[in-house]
Structure formats: C-alpha cells, structure tokens
Amino acid sequence: MDRAAASAPPSHSSHDRRAHWLIALGALGLAGVLAYGAMSIPSDAGYAGIGPNFLPWVVAAVLAACGVWLLWEAFTGGFRQLEEPSGADRGDWSAFAWVSAGVLANAALITTAGFVLSCALCFALAVRGLRVSEGKPGGGLRQAVIDATTGILIAAPVYWLFTKLLAINLPGLTGTGWI
Amino acid sequence: MLETWTQLMGGFATAISPINLLWAFVGCAVGTAIGVLPGLGPAVTVAMLLPITSQVEPTASMIFFAGIYYGAMYGGSTTSILLNTPGETGTMVTALEGFKMARSGRAGAALATAAIGSFVAGTIATVLVTLFAPIVAEHAVKLGPPEYFLLMVLAFLTVSAVLGKSTLRGLTALFVGLGAGLIGMDQISGQVRYTGGIPEFMDGIEVVLIAVGLFAVGEVLYNAMYEGRSVSELNRLNKVHMTGTEWRRSWPAWLRGTALGFPFGTIPAGGSEIPTFLSYATEKKLAKPEHKAEFGQKGAIEGVAGPEAANNSAVTATLVPLLTLGIPTSVTAAILLSALQNYGIQAGPQLFETSSKMVWALIASLYIGNVMLLILNLPMVGLWVKLLKIPRPQLYAGILIFATVGVYGMRQSSFDLFVMYGIGLLGLLMRRYDFPVAPVIVGMILGPLAEAQLRNAMSIGEGRWGVFLDRPASVFLLVVVMLVLLLPRLVRLWQGRRGDGTAVV
Numbered sequence: 001m002d003r004a005a006a007s008a009p010p011s012h013s014s015h016d017r018r019a020h021w022l023i024a025l026g027a028l029g030l031a032g033v034l035a036y037g038a039m040s041i042p043s044d045a046g047y048a049g050i051g052p053n054f055l056p057w058v059v060a061a062v063l064a065a066c067g068v069w070l071l072w073e074a075f076t077g078g079f080r081q082l083e084e085p086s087g088a089d090r091g092d093w094s095a096f097a098w099v100s101a102g103v104l105a106n107a108a109l110i111t112t113a114g115f116v117l118s119c120a121l122c123f124a125l126a127v128r129g130l131r132v133s134e135g136k137p138g139g140g141l142r143q144a145v146i147d148a149t150t151g152i153l154i155a156a157p158v159y160w161l162f163t164k165l166l167a168i169n170l171p172g173l174t175g176t177g178w179i
Numbered sequence: 180m181l182e183t184w185t186q187l188m189g190g191f192a193t194a195i196s197p198i199n200l201l202w203a204f205v206g207c208a209v210g211t212a213i214g215v216l217p218g219l220g221p222a223v224t225v226a227m228l229l230p231i232t233s234q235v236e237p238t239a240s241m242i243f244f245a246g247i248y249y250g251a252m253y254g255g256s257t258t259s260i261l262l263n264t265p266g267e268t269g270t271m272v273t274a275l276e277g278f279k280m281a282r283s284g285r286a287g288a289a290l291a292t293a294a295i296g297s298f299v300a301g302t303i304a305t306v307l308v309t310l311f312a313p314i315v316a317e318h319a320v321k322l323g324p325p326e327y328f329l330l331m332v333l334a335f336l337t338v339s340a341v342l343g344k345s346t347l348r349g350l351t352a353l354f355v356g357l358g359a360g361l362i363g364m365d366q367i368s369g370q371v372r373y374t375g376g377i378p379e380f381m382d383g384i385e386v387v388l389i390a391v392g393l394f395a396v397g398e399v400l401y402n403a404m405y406e407g408r409s410v411s412e413l414n415r416l417n418k419v420h421m422t423g424t425e426w427r428r429s430w431p432a433w434l435r436g437t438a439l440g441f442p443f444g445t446i447p448a449g450g451s452e453i454p455t456f457l458s459y460a461t462e463k464k465l466a467k468p469e470h471k472a473e474f475g476q477k478g479a480i481e482g483v484a485g486p487e488a489a490n491n492s493a494v495t496a497t498l499v500p501l502l503t504l505g506i507p508t509s510v511t512a513a514i515l516l517s518a519l520q521n522y523g524i525q526a527g528p529q530l531f532e533t534s535s536k537m538v539w540a541l542i543a544s545l546y547i548g549n550v551m552l553l554i555l556n557l558p559m560v561g562l563w564v565k566l567l568k569i570p571r572p573q574l575y576a577g578i579l580i581f582a583t584v585g586v587y588g589m590r591q592s593s594f595d596l597f598v599m600y601g602i603g604l605l606g607l608l609m610r611r612y613d614f615p616v617a618p619v620i621v622g623m624i625l626g627p628l629a630e631a632q633l634r635n636a637m638s639i640g641e642g643r644w645g646v647f648l649d650r651p652a653s654v655f656l657l658v659v660v661m662l663v664l665l666l667p668r669l670v671r672l673w674q675g676r677r678g679d680g681t682a683v684v
Contacts, residue, residue, distance in 0.1 A: 023612060027351055034358055037373045044368065048634045049642025052370035055630045059358050066351040073347070081344040083613045087405030095403040102576070103396060103603070106583060107596030115587070119580045126399065126579050130572035133407030150573065155580050167234050168588045 020074035028067030034060035098129025098138075114173030116155045123151030183313055190539030194547055199242055202235075203544045206243040207551045210250020214257070215563045217264050218398050218575060221251035222510040222620070225518070226390035227585030232521040238537045242544040244518060245498070248511050249301060249548065252451070252491050253556045256293035257563055260286060260483070261414045269451035269490040272459045276474065276482030281414035283477045291421045292429045292480050293487040294556040299430075300437040300488035301549040304495035307441055309542055312531070316503040319528035324636035325647050327504070329656035331629035334447035334506055336663050339618035348614045356622025359384055366631045379592060386517045387589045389623055390510075392599045393616050395582040397606020399575045404607070416564050419557060421480075428470065429484040432462050436488030443489075444496025447508045451490040458489035495545065502530055502538055505628070510617045513624045 038056035045051035073079050102125030110118040124147040128138045139147075156179070162168045163177055173179050193199060213219040225244045232240055255270035260277035273293060280289040322330075339349035362373045363383030374380035421429065436458045443454035462481040463474050473479035497512045505526035507513035519526050524534055531538055556563070569577075586599045609616055640646025647653050 019608075019612065023608065027355075030355065030358065034361075034373075041370060041372055044370075045642070046368075046638065047641055048367075048637035050634060050637050052365040052368050052372065055357070055626075055633075056361055056372060059354050059361065063351070063354045063358065066347060066354060069347050070351065079345065079348070079612065083344060085405070085611050085613065087401075087409050088407070091404040092407055093404070095407060096400060099400055099403045099576075099579075100600070103579060103600045104597070106579070107593055107600065110583070110587060110596065111593050115583070119583055122579055122583070123576045126403075126576035127572045129403050130399075130407070130575055133403045134572070135408065151576075151580070154577055158580060158584060162230075162584055162588060166231050168230050168584075169591050170584065170588060171591075 024070035031064035095129040095133035102126035115170040119155035120151030124148040190543035193540035194543040202243040206246020207250040210247040211254035214251035214254020223394035230588035272455040272486040280478030287419040292484040296433040296488040297491040298553040300492040304492040305545040316531040325653040328632040353618035356619035357626040360623040360626030392602025393606035396603025432481040432484035433488040436485040437492040440489035440492030441496045444493035451493040454489040455486040458485040
C-alpha cells in the first residue's frame with residue numbers, strides 16, 4: 001500500500017537500530033531456550049516416526065533462523081519494509097512507568113486488597129500516566145481521589161456483574177462478595 | 180435441502196428462547212460498543228470474556244461471542260466515519276471515504292449506508308453459511324489427518340507470511356506463537372513439555388493471557404508511551420438517512436462487497452482486511468465518471484458501502500471453516516475455537532452431528548442478531564457516538580480493569596497478572612517494530628491441533644513423509660501451499676525484472 005516506504009532504502013535512527021538488534025537477539029535467545037528444553041523431551045516416536053520432541057526442535061530451529069535473519073537485517077540497515085509506527089518518535093517513559101506501576105500493583109495486591117480496591121488503584125495510576133502523556137498535569141491529591149473514585153465506580157459494578165451474576169471467582173477484601 | 184430447513188427451524192426455536200435472545204442482544208450491544216471504542220477489538224473482548232465458559236452453557240455463550248464478533252464490525256464503521264482513527268482493522272478502508280463524507284457534512288448518509296450495507300451483507304452471508312456449511316461438513320468428513328495438517332499449514336502461512344509486509348517478521352511472530360502452544364501436555368503422547376516444573380502450565384498457557392496481554396495491555400502501554408500527543412477530531416453527526424441517488428449508488432456496491440467478502444472469509448486469509456481493500460479498489464474502478472471525482476475528495480458513498488458489506492460478509496463466512504473444519508481464519512475465530520475447546524467440544528465436520536442443536540441455534544441467532552444490530556446502529560447511533568466522548572486516559576485505564584477480569588477470572592492466579600504484564604511489554608515491542616500479532620494467537624491455538632494431525636498423519640504412513648502424496652486431496656493442498664509461498668515472490672521478481680521496483684503485495 002505504502003509504495004514510498006517499501007521502495008525507499010531503510011533509514012532508521014541509531015536508537016531504532018539498537019532496538020532491532022535487541023529484538024533479533026531476543027528471538028535467538030528464545031530459540032536457545034526452546035532448544036534447551038527440547039533436549040529433555042523424549043523422542044519416543046512409535047509408529048509415527050516423529051515423537052513429542054519433533055515440533056519443539058522445528059520451532060527452535062526456525063526461530064533461530066528467523067533470529068539470524070533479523071540480526072542480519074539489523075546489521076545491514078535495519079528491518080526491511082518497516083511501517084512507520086504511529087504516534088510520537090520518542091516514547092514517554094514517565095507515562096510508561098505510571099501505567100506499569102498500575103498493572104504491577106494490581107497484580108501484587110489483588111489477592112489481599114480485593115478486586116475492587118486493587119483495580120481502582122491500578123486505574124488511578126494508569127489514568128495519571130495517560131494524562132501525563134497528553135502533556136497535562138498529573139493533578140494533586142484532589143485529582144487522585146477523583147481518579148480512585150472513578151476507578152471504584154467502574155470496578156465495583158464489574159465485580160458484582162461477574163461474581164453475582166456469572167458466578168466467576170474474583171477476590172474480595174471481605175467475604176461478603178460486595179467489596 | 181429440506182433437512183437444512185428443518186434444522187434451521189429447530190435452531191430458531193432454540194435461539195428465540197428468552198435467555199438466548201438476551202445473550203444475543205447483549206452480545207450485539209457489547210460488540211457495537213467495543214467496535215465504536217478505539218483500543219478494543221472483538222478478539223480481545225471475546226478473550227476477556229472466556230472465563231464465562233465455565234458457567235454459561237455452550238449455545239448461549241457461542242451466540243453471545245458471535246454477536247460480539249459481528250457487532251464489532253457494525254460499531255467499527257461508526258468510529259471510522261466520525262473519528263479519524265478506525266475502530267477496527269476491518270473498517271480501516273471505511274475511514275478513507277467515510278471520514279471525508281462526514282467532513283463534507285454527509286456523516287448521516289455514510290453511517291446509513293454502512294449499517295444497511297452491513298445488514299444486507301450479514302444476512303446474505305448467513306444464508307450462504309446456512310446453505311453451504313452442511314455441504315462442506317459432509318465432504319469434510321472424508322478428509323484425513325494429512326489434509327487437515329496441510330489446511331492448517333495453509334492457515335499459518337497466509338496469516339503470517341502472505342498478509343503482513345515482512346514475511347520474516349510474520350514468521351517470527353508465528354513461531355513465537357507455536358512455541359507458546361507447545362507448553363503443557365502433548366495431545367498425542369501425554370508427554371509434558373516446557374512447564375519448567377510449574378504445575379499451572381500443565382494445561383498449557385491460557386489464550387486469554389496471551390490475547391489480553393498482547394492486545395489490551397500492549398495497546399494501553401503503547402498509547403501511554405507514543406500516542407499522548409496524537410489528536411483526533413470528531414466529526415459532527417447529522418440525520419442518518421440516504422437520498423434516492425445514494426440508495427441507487429449503494430446497493431450494487433453492497434452486493435459486490437458481499438460477493439467479495441464471503442470467499443475471503445472462508446479461506447485462511449486473515450479475516451476482513453484484504454476483501455475490504457479489494458472492494459474499495461473495485462468500487463473506485465467501477466464508479467460512474469461523475470462520481471469518480473468524489474473518491475478521496477468529498478468522499479464517495481460507494482467507497483463506504485462496498486467495504487462495509489465486504490467486512491461483514493467475510494466475518495460471517497469465517498464461521499464456515501471454523502464450524503465445519505475447526506480451522507480459524509481470523510484471530511477472533513481462533514479465540515472462538517478455544518472457547519469451544521473450553522467446553523471440550525471438537526470443532527470439525529462431526530460438529531454438525533454431535534452438537535447440531537448448538538450449531539443451528541448459532542446460525543439462527545446470526546439472522547436475529549443482524550436485525551438487532553440494524554436497529555442498534557441506525558436509530559440508536561447517537562447513543563454509541565457518546566462513547567467516543569469518553570476521555571482517552573479514562574478509556575484506556577478502564578481497559579486494564581477488564582483485562583484483569585479476563586485474566587484473573589480464568590484461573591484465579593495473581594501470578595498470571597504478572598505474566599500478562601510481561602506479554603504486554605512484548606505486545607508494545609511488536610506494535611512499535613511492526614511485527615504482526617495475529618500469527619502469535621493463531622499459532623498458539625492452532626499449533627497443538629496441527630501437531631496432532633501431523634503425527635496422526637505420520638502414523639498412518641508408518642513414519643513415511645510420502646503419506647502427504649498418497650491422496651489427490653492432499654497433493655492438491657500441497658500444491659496450494661507451495662503456490663501461496665512462491666507466487667508472491669515470483670510476482671515480485673517478475674515485476675522487479677520489468678524494472679518496476681515498486682511491487683505491491
């Protein structure tokens with residue numbers, strides 16, 4: 001579709017090139033892990049001639065080949081036929097940190113604080129990050145309270161819907177099933 | 180023929196029970212909503228809702244999930260027309276002309292042709308599914324493991340190597356997915372692989388985890404990092420109606436779009452993107468000279484009508500290979516397949532025998548759902564447009580709450596939430612460096628099935644690879660696989676030799 005991008009020689013900033021490298025190495029590393037794991041799978045093949053370790057080896061080999069090829073591309077000017085990613089050139093790391101903190105805090109707290117409160121915290125942190133990414137101020141305590149309340153107002157009905165109506169197990173702070 | 184009719188009527192009897200009607204309606208409404216909302220697609224929504232498979236009976240949940248799937252196509256067009264970011268990938272082309280039409284004050288006509296076109300296409304496609312699915316199932320019984328394996332290889336190749344821009348990145352994504360699918364107990368021998376001693380991994384990695392991590396968490400992270408300053412403008416909505424000329428210009432485009440979309444839905448070609456692009460190109464070519472100038476300028480109604488019909492037709496058609504062969508041709512279909520697996524239902528030709536009640540209720544619900552969606556999306560479109568006013572931070576942060584429900588609800592493990600974050604990081608990288616995500620999901624779900632077929636095939640051949648050449652059907656499929664692999668390259672080579680370096684693939 002994008003003729004210009006496809007035919008022009010790849011031009012990437014040094015920043016991107018480093019990422020291409022790392023991605024290629026990541027694919028190779030994954031191939032290595034899969035191959036290492038495949039060594040301990042028995043090859044008991046039966047009639048088929050190929051056993052449970054056949055596909056693991058194929059996947060490891062092809063991934064390794066892809067990794068080498070990616071590495072070669074990264075070395076010789078970067079990935080080919082790369083679609084220009086949408087959005088800004090440089091990532092907003094503080095926004096990233098806020099959202100990550102939200103998701104990870106939720107993972108750490110959900111069993112103790114319960115679904116509703118834990119998700120509200122996740123929501124408040126993520127909203128703050130996303131707001132920061134728009135160049136707006138994160139807001140003070142007042143804003144934080146508003147965000148947390150919004151989070152509760154979304155999470156609580158979701159919690160009730162899934163636990164009461166659909167009988168799906170989600171952790172609560174109390175045993176009442178309401179919070 | 181008569182038998183089909185009786186079966187279909189039986190399906191309607193099941194589908195119009197109040198509880199199933201309610202599921203269909205909720206599915207259509209949720210589908211429309213997530214179609215309208217940028218950032219959430221039908222695949223990840225169905226994935227997030229997979230935990231309900233432990234509580235809700237199969238017929239109801241399949242009706243519900245299918246409603247989400249095609250409802251998203253209706254809703255997606257609304258966003259494509261009113262906002263300059265498409266709601267769904269399948270409605271990307273709609274944005275080309277639809278947004279321009281809305282700009283020049285014809286938003287209402289664009290929305291009308293999209294909704295009615297979706298209805299016409301969805302209904303015709305459902306009729307085709309009704310007629311052809313039983314026939315395909317009847318013939319599919321004759322296929323053996325070699326043919327199934329090759330069909331699955333075909334699905335892998337088209338979704339990874341043919342569709343994206345870079346075959347290399349597509350294949351890398353596919354094999355990452357296949358690798359994820361290896362985790363757990365091997366289907367044939369019961370051998371445990373790659374669990375690292377973690378008992379939770381015995382049953383394999385949950386699809387919810389991968390899909391939600393890649394699509395939802397990855398998308399939220401990407402948005403926070405890169406899209407903060409991207410501005411989107413909302414077009415004004417006006418009265419949803421079409422003039423006589425617009426009707427006359429729309430209906431041939433609807434029919435052509437339907438005809439283009441259906442075959443593409445039935446073959447493993449990655450869903451609805453290709454037919455919508457083809458339909459757009461066709462409409463542009465066939466437009467009357469006096470309307471041709473509108474393309475890309477004021478916005479041509481044919482350019483909305485055709486692709487919208489094509490994507491709905493393709494989406495409905497994906498049910499044919501899914502139900503009759505157990506082969507998903509799109510990401511959402513792959514997740515529907517894993518929903519069936521959660522119930523222990525084997526999709527495939529036997530499905531029309533063993534679960535005929537469910538299958539026919541599902542098909543009947545498509546007819547009903549299309550009517551519901553027409554009502555939801557024409558007179559009530561103003562309601563959905565309000566969803567577009569949700570501020571971006573709140574919308575994306577809210578997605579995280581739903582992601583938590585899906586992932587935690589599936590297995591009640593907070594460890595999974597950490598894994599989800601890790602997969603989200605992978606999704607962020609893939610999005611940034613243009614790796615397609617669909618092959619990961621399809622590889623993960625279809626990989627174990629393909630492996631089982633391969634090993635069964637090899638057992639039949641007693642360890643001979645020649646088993647793939649023993650039957651005409653498998654030889655034919657082998658040739659098709661080769662063609663799919665080689666043809667695009669040969670075309671590129673040929674064009675390159677002609678000095679025309681800009682091959683469009």
